[in-house]
Amino acid sequence: GQQVMQIPQYQHVQEGEDFTTYCNSSTTLSNIQWYKQRPGGHPVFLIQLVKSGEVKKQKRLTFQFGEAKKNSSLHITATQTTDVGTYFCADGGGTSYGKLTFGQGTILTVHP
Amino acid sequence: DADVTQTPRNRITKTGKRIMLECSQTKGHDRMYWYRQDPGLGLRLIYYSFDVKDINKGEISDGYSVSRQAQAKFSLSLESAIPNQTALYFCATSDLGGQSTDTQYFGPGTRLTVL
Numbered sequence: 001g002q003q004v005m006q007i008p009q010y011q012h013v014q015e016g017e018d019f020t021t022y023c024n025s026s027t028t029l030s031n032i033q034w035y036k037q038r039p040g041g042h043p044v045f046l047i048q049l050v051k052s053g054e055v056k057k058q059k060r061l062t063f064q065f066g067e068a069k070k071n072s073s074l075h076i077t078a079t080q081t082t083d084v085g086t087y088f089c090a091d092g093g094g095t096s097y098g099k100l101t102f103g104q105g106t107i108l109t110v111h112p
Numbered sequence: 113d114a115d116v117t118q119t120p121r122n123r124i125t126k127t128g129k130r131i132m133l134e135c136s137q138t139k140g141h142d143r144m145y146w147y148r149q150d151p152g153l154g155l156r157l158i159y160y161s162f163d164v165k166d167i168n169k170g171e172i173s174d175g176y177s178v179s180r181q182a183q184a185k186f187s188l189s190l191e192s193a194i195p196n197q198t199a200l201y202f203c204a205t206s207d208l209g210g211q212s213t214d215t216q217y218f219g220p221g222t223r224l225t226v227l
Contacts, residue, residue, distance in 0.1 A: 009152060033215070042202060042218040043155065088154060098143055098162060098206065099170075100216060102155040 004029075004091045006103030014111050019076040021106035023089035031092050032072045033100065034063060038085040046074075048092070079110045115139045116219035118203050124225045131190040133222050135203030142207065144186040145216065146170075146178060149200040158201075161186055193226045200224075 005024045013019050023032065031050045035043040047056055049065035049072060056063045062075045076083055086107045090100040116137045125131055135144065146158040147170075157170030159178040167178060175197060179187045190197055203219040 006154075042221050043204075043216075044218070045215040048215070090155075098214070099145075099157065099160060100155075101157075102147075104152060104154040 004089060004101055004103040006089055006106060008106055009104060010107050010109070012109045012111065013079050015081060016078050019079050019083070019108055021074050021087050021089075021108075023072045023074075023103050025070050025091060028069045029065075029072075029091050030069075032065060033090045033092055034072075034074055035088045035090065035102075036085050037088065037105075041085070043088060076108075079108070081110050081112055084108055084110050116203060116205055116217055118201075118219040118222050120222060121220065122223045124227065125193055126227050127194055129193050129226075131193050131224065133188045133190075133201055133203075133224070135186045135188070135219055137184050137203075137205045137217075137219075139205055139207075139217060140183075141205040141217070142183065143205060143214075144180065145204040145206075146176075146186065146188045147202045147204065148172065148197075149202060149221075155202065158188065190224075190226075193224075195226045198224060198226045 007022050033048045034046040036046055037043045047063050052069050053067045054065040060077045064073045086105040088105045089103045092100050119134045142163050145160040147155040149155050156172050158172055158176050159170055161167050161180045164180050177189045201222045204216040206214040206216045
């Protein structure tokens with residue numbers, strides 16, 4: 001099945017530093033979703049990207065979908081302690097509409 | 113979300129025991145999913161159901177079975193639990209939305225330990 005590789009697995013930053021996590025696929029993605037899971041919590045939907053080269057922003061979070069639709073990134077500017085958690089990308093397309101294939105996730109730790 | 117509930121929230125059991133994890137939703141969604149989460153492996157799909165009469169295997173269905181009792185209820189069973197099924201289990205729902213993949217809404221999770 002289609003695999004979605006996400007890097008890095010862990011990221012430790014000082015509060016105020018920027019953070020980026022990357023999601024890569026060997027095949028073209030129809031669309032990609034991003035989720036955040038707080039420690040001890042459950043994944044919560046952040047955003048969906050559909051179009052080639054699409055860029056969306058949510059306050060300090062910037063999401064990008066590659067021109068070839070094989071990669072995506074989530075960038076957080078000036079991290080805060082409330083940003084801690086695991087960020088997952090998920091491929092939701094291909095012949096399996098309605099099914100998500102998740103990346104391994106990036107665990108973000110923010111030191112105050 | 114309180115719209116998707118899972119019971120129990122925590123369970124410790126022994127190898128060979130039969131276990132049932134239950135999921136209920138009040139969102140009125142047709143699609144329901146079971147995932148397991150293991151450190152470093154992300155979320156892996158066990159089973160999914162697009163409506164009451166539809167059940168499909170995910171990528172890691174061996175050792176698991178499911179029952180879709182109603183639109184709102186989707187249960188996951190481990191017929192004979194083994195230690196490597198120790199994990200965090202999530203139920204999720206989404207709405208039937210044509211050919212686009214819709215947002216999934218996750219329950220709070222069930223932490224299962226098999227001794």
